[in-house]
Amino acid sequence: MNNNKAKWIKISFVISIILLLIKFYSYYLTNATSILTDALESIVNVVAASFASYSIYLSSQPKDDNHPYGHGKIEFFSAGIEGALIMVAGFFIIYQAVYNFFIPHELNMLLEGMALIGFTGLVNGILGLKLKSEGRKLNSLTLEASGKHLLTDTITSFVLILGVAIIYFTDLIVLDSILSILFSSYIIYSGYLLVRKSVAGLMDETNPEALKETVEILNKERKDCWIDIHNMRVQQYGGDRHIDLHLTLPYYYELQQVHDEVEIVEEALENRFDGAIEVFVHADPCIPEKCCHYCQLKTCQVRKFSQKSKILWKASNMTKNQKHYHDLADNL
Template sequence: MFSKFLVKTFIKDNENFKTNSKVRDKFGFLGGIVGIIVNLILFSIKFVVGIFSNSLAVTADAFNNLSDVFSSVVTIIGFKLAAKPADDDHPYGHGRIEYISALIVSVLVLLVGFSFVKSSISRIIHPVTIKFQWIPTLLILISISFKLWLSKFNGYLAKLINSSALKASSVDALSDCFTSGTVVISLILSQWISFPLDGTMGLIVAIFILYSGFQLSKETLNTLLGEKPSSELVKNIESEVLSYPNILGVHDLLIHSYGPNKCLASIHAEVPSTLSLVEVHNIIDKAENEISRKFNVHLVIHMDPINLDQKEISITKDILSDVLKSFPCVTEMTDLRLVGSGDDKNVLFNITTDDTLSKKYKSEIDLINDINKEIKLKNINFSTVITINKNK
């Protein structure tokens, strides 16, 4: 409830974040400012407690919060730069800078983790007596509640505007809850245990920090390298294109992300070859505009004229059926379509395979290549687009 209150209070036009990059920028700025305030408060509390109790684990946790302050600053800068409009050098905008800022945050987390691994090992070798006090311990417990709220707040913003940078901040804040909890355990048990628990718990804290940084780095790098689009978006675009009249099928959907809410997509739409170019253009043009607005993508649809000549389809089907007899792992052929006519045509079809596929072929591509080789042996000059389905 308080998260929604903050959004409504400081972002008046908060419902327009999908279409207005400036509004989205305000969400990132709000998340960064709140993170800075909360982490500065927590750093001050934990640093004083660490000095007062002579606990390296507490001091390590304090400087982890200080690094989160810098992370929040990086997040704000990342949002500002990502919101810059497209220019000659970057025709698709600067949206990926937000991913880079998330990567910087994860690197900062890793640096803090490595630093305190070294300090914790030194404290294990050369232990120091910890002074336990209830008040400092209670202050750390209160700081955990702050971090839990901050994690939920950043998670709420991240989900709302689909932000990897804010998601990184959310995960980082949640991991801090676990590390602070470990510190509290160290302080309480130090009353009865002479074992160098402070250094050991400090090492556990550092490992948590390193794990968090690694996970954030991995996720952000996957996004920068071009991870596959969500299955939900793929399904939605395909089904929406198929909903338009005279579009009989779709294939070769490609989606490229140039930052949050900045996707470029292309797809092949199969239409009857008997339609006029004007009719096809009107259908495709309408579909591109409406679907682009609905899913906030820039969609380009390529038209493939489908040959509906039943005689030619039947002949092609017989040829393919004969070819597929040489492949025992193929159990069924479906959805045969022809694009073009005569020898100059593309043949699109689906095949279903059984479990023996993996025993003979290293990949599905190898099977498709072998099928195409067999087709060429028939002296048939057409190209294929083969989709493989596996038996469930």
Template sequence: MTLQKRATIISSSVAVTLVVIKLIVGIISGSVAVLASAIDSGLDLAVSLFNLFAVSNAEKPADETFNYGRGKIEAIAAVVEGLVITLSGFFIFYEAIQKMLHQEPVTHLSASIVVMVISLVMTGALVLFLNHVANITQNMVIKSDALHYKTDLLSNGSILVSLVVIYFTDFYLIDAILGILIAIYIVYSAFELIQDGILVLLDASLDEDIVEKIKEVIENEPGVNDYHWLRTRKAGNDYFVDVHLVFTPEMSLLEAHRIADNVEAKIKTINPKADWLINIHLDPYDDSEVNVEESQKFANIEA
């Protein structure tokens, strides 16, 4: 079992435990913050199960149907998770407004505080673990899960603060106020998650610093006169690079191939954690203009 798959199973198990505890105490105490946190943990469970499905399928090798593998499933999972986080934020906001309007008291404060402390400890440990796995694997699903539970960590901390304040001051409005603030933060944090997933689905290029390093490798390689049509993208942990390298017409194919292998090997050192799929086209002269003309002719025929 891979590390990322193990991480999704652990996050699902933690979510199940937290849902049960928070739901029981939330119903008994009447705390909107605890109930909102229970709903959020339920969504965490659904998302973690979906992430397990996504990771399992993304790891499958390329086949006749999916020639480039299924790495983009991770991006789909990130978008779905971002949308779920956004919906949970709206729900918490709604519940907090209702709580503010009706001024319902919170009971069983001691039990609520205990359960939130337990939740805080478990979520904190899970975030540390997921961040560790994300740093090792560079997996988008795990990064999304880590961000998701990080928002939970802040949420749980805020809820704990509200319960303590109510316990000592009877200022019940703090429950609704913090609920609103938590909801705003959750929706805000989901935006970047959705954006990153969409960029991958739209085949956005690799980060600018990585692209610049690729260009530097090519430009500093002896024997390469020029290059064109450099294109990059990513899917999951797969980094795709396509480029045309220009050599002198007199150079043998064997020598040009050797130089291309050197370029490929150096590019892979830019991020050793990534799985690089590099396609290098060998040109005896700069044919970029000719290729553009041919592409335009083909486009006109298709139209």
């Protein structure tokens, strides 16, 4: 899996360098600040691809004494660096655009420049879709972030062509600076979103999508003897995932039975996700006076109260640090 990640990052790096040269050549031909905007963002693509290559290499390293959860979080850091670089490039472009607004300069060979930018946009779009797809498939934030960045670059490139075409037909050179400022604002916003996602991952913010997937799997595999699951936490470490939860089982189960049920839960989760999955299950005994009311185990020989309800397993109650009899009143 990590070989596939490295392969696509290397491809992205090589293509980014080629497209960078083409964009700067386009700027050399046209002298348009708006095209310089696109070229400068491509520098970010090259730097980001370099850092992403290292982050994927590091994230593939096995766990060690200093990193018991592995090195996967470096991918969040990589995405944050890429987002920060995008924002810096955006602010620099705004500065250059404002300068050219007051001191305009002549533009040349706009048709040739548009053709070159159109070619780079098409290549970035194809590569961006592929990286985004591979990132989701391999559960890699680094690949997905690079793919989104390239798709953003594609959009700005084609909008840029439209803007340069307007300049070409109207001869309003001042539009070059206005266009650059608009592009830069969009670039800064897309960079902010990457930084925001990076910080969320580094701070172990709840990943709603990962949590939703885990809840869906447990509901699908749910057994009658799994009386409830609570205090569940799902954490993402780059392409790896860590899940821990408390599983309530009948209090009279012997140790071997408890062990078997715990293994079933672990295997159900480990076999349904891509990437490395680490599952820790803590087994709790049921409390007859409180759990019987929603226990689904029809073969229970020590039931003290009849079943009144079935607790629906949702992210909202499975993540609470309490057994589900606290929620029983809401289901009656």
